[in-house]
Amino acid sequence: MSDDPETARQIEELASDDRPLLILDVDDVVLEFIRPFPRFLEERGFGLTFSSFRLTGNIAERANGRLVDQTEVWALLDEFFEDQAAWQGITEGAAETLSGFAGQAEIVLLTAMPHRHRATRRAHLDALGLPYPLLTTEMAKGPAVAKLRGPHGRPIAFVDDQPPNLVSAREAVADAHLFHLMADNSLREFLPPLPCDINVVQDWHDAAPKIARVLGL
Numbered sequence: 001m002s003d004d005p006e007t008a009r010q011i012e013e014l015a016s017d018d019r020p021l022l023i024l025d026v027d028d029v030v031l032e033f034i035r036p037f038p039r040f041l042e043e044r045g046f047g048l049t050f051s052s053f054r055l056t057g058n059i060a061e062r063a064n065g066r067l068v069d070q071t072e073v074w075a076l077l078d079e080f081f082e083d084q085a086a087w088q089g090i091t092e093g094a095a096e097t098l099s100g101f102a103g104q105a106e107i108v109l110l111t112a113m114p115h116r117h118r119a120t121r122r123a124h125l126d127a128l129g130l131p132y133p134l135l136t137t138e139m140a141k142g143p144a145v146a147k148l149r150g151p152h153g154r155p156i157a158f159v160d161d162q163p164p165n166l167v168s169a170r171e172a173v174a175d176a177h178l179f180h181l182m183a184d185n186s187l188r189e190f191l192p193p194l195p196c197d198i199n200v201v202q203d204w205h206d207a208a209p210k211i212a213r214v215l216g217l
């Protein structure tokens with residue numbers, strides 16, 4: 001199990017809080033990614049066609065069909081995240097749900113992206129009226145989830161669209177309540193069956209009462 005020292009440092013900066021904890025992924029949970037990213041690619045002459053739940057291998061140059069390799073995908077993602085304010089809106093229902101929980105739970109955003117994009121994402125979230133603390137990680141999310149919980153075993157709900165992140169959280173925190181939320185539910189067909197202790201939710205309207213119940217809000 002890995003632990004990102006920069007993420008650990010960011011967690012140390014948070015004020016201590018003993019309210020129930022709600023940890024949220026950002027891309028395709030709080031901010032739209034899979035809808036705007038293909039439009040961004042199109043502007044640059046690329047097309048995204050899913051035949052599996054990953055970007056590499058599914059992005060091609062439109063002029064000649066050449067598949068984009070991993071290094072180019074990273075470069076495109078870098079450019080997209082640099083310019084995220086122009087592309088990424090709020091996932092439907094997220095803002096109202098979170099503001100409804102804000103007094104009663106500690107809400108923390110945990111995004112798997114290079115630390116160098118943290119300030120850009122922070123500014124964009126602030127501009128969108130999402131003031132919740134933002135942590136970046138370049139490693140597995142589970143250790144960060146465990147560290148965020150703190151010493152007193154408070155209830156945790158964790159929402160992510162990437163099953164490996166939920167599995168990582170389960171490995172680190174046995175009693176975390178895990179929610180799988182996808183901005184585009186049609187992509188579920190490309191996923192293997194989820195472990196049965198992960199709650200599948202269709203959208204924020206479905207998720208909100210379920211999260212409230214497990215956190216006792």
Ligand SMILES: [Mg+2]
Nearest residue numbers: 025027028161
């Ligand atoms: Mg995500």
